[in-house]
Amino acid sequence: MDNDPRFRRRCGTLIALLGSGILMITALAHAGAPPEQQTESGVTYRAGGLGAREADEMRRLSDDYPLALTFTERAEDGRDMFSANVAVRILDASDEVIFETKAPGPLMLVDLEEGHYTVEATLRGAVETREVTLEAGQTQRLTLAWAYQAPDIAPADPTRP
16 A cells, blocks of 8 residues: 555645645744844844734833834825834944844844943934933833935836846
8 A cells, every 4th residue: 555656645745735734833823923032242132023913022022121113214195104124223322332233124122231322223324313311120212214215226227128
């Protein structure tokens, strides 16, 4: 029976279906999970918020971090839209860069010590800067907003097919 080609095909199909099912279950289980906590230059943070579930999880966790950043862009029609791929630098009271990374999503939670900081965020060359003082047990929420910027998309070359 195990040498029968039809039996082998059916077993192969069954194994493929089971594998696909396991992958789907794993993906669904992680769909609402917040982004992994990361460390850059000794500073722990989470960055993401892509999709409603991930954004909800990030908001739920925000009270556990002293600094919560939101990146937005004002659309041409006046609506505020979330922005991603924002370069973030944080400077301490001595103007030394203590943290630098790129936020893949519109939300960033940063675990910093008490103190005074400057947050610089850059979206497609435009820089927004905010001063913030962090105190123990409190979360400071900053929104860094830019005017609408058309994405840098090169026009199609009309000479190419």
